[in-house]
Amino acid sequence: MAKPEKHVFVCAQSRPPGHPRGSCAQSGCAAVLQTFAQQFEAGQLHGKFQLTSTGCLGACDVGPTVIVYPDAVMYTKVTPEDVGEIVSEHLQKGEPVERLLAPPAIWS
Secondary structure (H helix, E strand, C coil), X not given: CCXXXXXXEEECCCCXXXXXXXXXXXXCHHHHHHHHHHHHHHCCCECCEEEEEECCCCCHHHCCCEEEECCCEXXXXXXXXXXXXXXXXXXXXXXXXXXXXXCHHHHC
16 A cells, blocks of 8 residues: 555544534534545545544534544534535645634644
């Protein structure tokens, strides 16, 4: 396997309904993950970029969350409609999508 330029992690954490932290699964992360997979396939991006579903990334109340490494960029409240912009602007052009960036307090 070639070393990817960037690695995209999509939170797929699922918690029971009513859990105080909520979860990205309740916010629609499955559709976000599927849309990334479709974008990677359509653009023949596998190998250049890596896609992985993960457990909790810690920002449960603003999910679905996505992290791009090695850039250490977290996106929050990502929808399937946002995925194309993340792929084209961040992954391919190197410009993070400002409107989706996690608030600075997430990292503290």
